[in-house]
Amino acid sequence: MNRTASIKDVATHASVAVGTVSNVLNYPDRVSERTKERVLRAIDELGFVRNDAARQLRVGHSRTIGLIVLDVGNPFFTSVVRSAEDAAALQGSAVLLGDSGHDAGREANYIDLFQEQRVQGLLISPVGDVTDRLDLLRERGVPTVLVDRLADESKFSSVAVDDDAGGYLAARHLLDTGRRQLAFVGGPTSIRQVADRLEGARRAVKEEPDATLEVLDSEGQTVLAGRSVGDMLVQRGRAELPDGIFCANDLLALGVMQSLTMTHTFRIPEDVALIGYDDIDFAVSAVVPLSSIRQPTELLGRTAIELLSEEVESQNPVHRAVVFTPELVVRQSTAAPAAG
Amino acid sequence: MNRTASIKDVATHASVAVGTVSNVLNYPDRVSERTKERVLRAIDELGFVRNDAARQLRVGHSRTIGLIVLDVGNPFFTSVVRSAEDAAALQGSAVLLGDSGHDAGREANYIDLFQEQRVQGLLISPVGDVTDRLDLLRERGVPTVLVDRLADESKFSSVAVDDDAGGYLAARHLLDTGRRQLAFVGGPTSIRQVADRLEGARRAVKEEPDATLEVLDSEGQTVLAGRSVGDMLVQRGRAELPDGIFCANDLLALGVMQSLTMTHTFRIPEDVALIGYDDIDFAVSAVVPLSSIRQPTELLGRTAIELLSEEVESQNPVHRAVVFTPELVVRQSTAAPAAG
DNA sequence: GCGATCTTTTGAATCGTTTCATTGTTACGA
DNA sequence: TCGTAACAATGAAACGATTCAAAAGATCGC
Secondary structure, three states: OOOOOOHHHHHHHHOOOHHHHHHHHHOHHHOOHHHHHHHHHHHHHHOOOOOHHHHHHHHOOOOEEEEEEOOOOOHHHHHHHHHHHHHHHHOOOEEEEEEOOOOHHHHHHHHHHHHHOOOOEEEEOOOOOOHHHHHHHHHHOOOEEEEOOOOOOOOOEEEEEOHHHHHHHHHHHHHHOOOOEEEEEEOOOOOHHHHHHHHHHHHHHHOOOOOEEEEEEOOOOOHHHHHHHHHHHHHOOHHHOOOEEEEOOHHHHHHHHHHHHHOOOOOOOOOOEEEOOEOOHHHHHEOOOOEEEEOOHHHHHHHHHHHHHHHHHOOOOOOOEEEEOOEEEOOHHHOOOOOO | OOOOOOHHHHHHHHOOOHHHHHHHHHOHHHOOHHHHHHHHHHHHHHOOOOOHHHHHHHHOOOOEEEEEEOOOOOHHHHHHHHHHHHHHHHOOOEEEEEEOOOOHHHHHHHHHHHHHOOOOEEEEOOOOOOHHHHHHHHHOOOOEEEEOOOOOOOOOEEEEEOHHHHHHHHHHHHHHOOOOEEEEEEOOOOOHHHHHHHHHHHHHHHOOOOOEEEEEEOOOOOHHHHHHHHHHHHHOOHHHOOOEEEEOOHHHHHHHHHHHHHOOOOOOOOOOEEEOOEOOHHHHHEOOOOEEEEOOHHHHHHHHHHHHHHHHHOOOOOOOEEEEOOEEEOOHHHOOOOOO
């Protein structure tokens, strides 16, 4: 009872050869009803559970897919993760999840771990610019799909959402509702998503000669970071307040909102309009329901798995870069000001 | 270049025996500087990556820990997951994450998968009453720690938060601020946490002769479910509205809040006080900052890993049930009404 | 009853590690 | 120079599955 039963034990117990047991497990219709039944009974009686390491060693690859995201706590990734898991389950694979937390070291650890596990392939939302590390993966022949980042199609497949378009949508919407002094709140522009969203916003602002865009740096992408940016704004005089704020994600926006509304000195959207990005579940239930940019996260996860399957199956892989278009969701936080 | 290099290739390339390569990998100081260097160079040149399946097959167990949660999207679990991952990483293990989504079938799949992977042990937040399935795990000798659920100490270790105490805290707080017609909003009471929180609330209400507690069923534990309960309340006349609502979690509470405030017919906390559970990040940034019950989630994850390690290491395991006490967080949603 | 054909079962070889008893090498004191 | 101890390196065996060529058994027509 101390050691777990092996396929050999099952074979002995059912008085058949090991090959037969293996066939029952993998090719049930190669084996007669009678013996199948006997083997299954033995499996049950011994509580046999297949040792996947041995299986994997023999067949040469696992049935798992590695997925490395920047932050599981971020609802955007949570949603991607879940849809990827579902899509993987449909094709009989399991997902190993790693959270790099924007840390290149942790990311590297997970890449190593997953390689040792001989995952079928890797979905990764990479930290910063890691072209060399990714090239290494490519050399080693690990099928890899970049998530939420556009890739050179000669090297990798990728799924992404057009962040420039999203940024443009958000800023254009603020402009369309009459705002002219815009501010962009976002973490380090070394993060590609942030940079692209800002770029899109700039593009929109350029279309209006009298509009300006100020960039406010935040320490990360959390509610707290947003709150400290908000506090900073509150400390400015009313005159210097922008009349439209675009945050690089909803968490930031909620933080800013919280800070502005708690002081009761500024009203949203009358004094300042606010729009976020991601359209997380909480956007709709914020102090003032938050306008946002919605990304098709379920589609992202599913498509990523599909692209990976393509790579795994074909040996001379044709890479594809799939780009989805985000969508504007208007709520109260950007309602047109009452008058003038 | 097509096949990945094995330890044997490395041995040949470095002109040493396979055992030596293995020693370089696992017991670096059993081997001389000179050969170590040579082996490491060979590893580098061939791009060798250890095959963990083979290693695992030989040593008999993996370096991974299975973790099955009810819902990764739920901030409570996200936090537990993260702290468990960190704690596991410290001791050189990786966490395989599974999301059962409250579905017994998916849970069973993950349990099977993880058993095939020969995980060191299992942390599980089980779906409903699964004593038999868990007993099976115990028979098979898979060290298991229950998360967010109290266990019979003769069978399993567990980490949990005292939900009865939490429910009491919440209801007591509503009573202390003068509310008397209380309502409890919660998913099916077949969920243990929900039942316990309700029980605790009942205990508090019994202490006040003139207080009543009404139970409102919700379809699950999401913002949406909360919204539909809220809509139902709005449709009732004002007279029939409770003056204090305790929701089994923050998502529900945010949904209820959203519904009540959108109609502008009821004010929180003047007409009705609202308290949630979990103190998720968004509680503080809700329409009306939400009072809640905070659970020590990081501690939960960390402790779960510690208990598991204990089980893995000692062969005659002494199970422990660790219970943490939750904490009341008061915000505006339960502020005392202006005047009687 | 026999050969041909088809189905079922067999079991040795294999995957890539780790382990460990054995062999080889070096250093040093007598 | 030799013996011994300490240290390094060796390589066969083992882990538990899958695979596949070959053997065994069943079925059928004549």
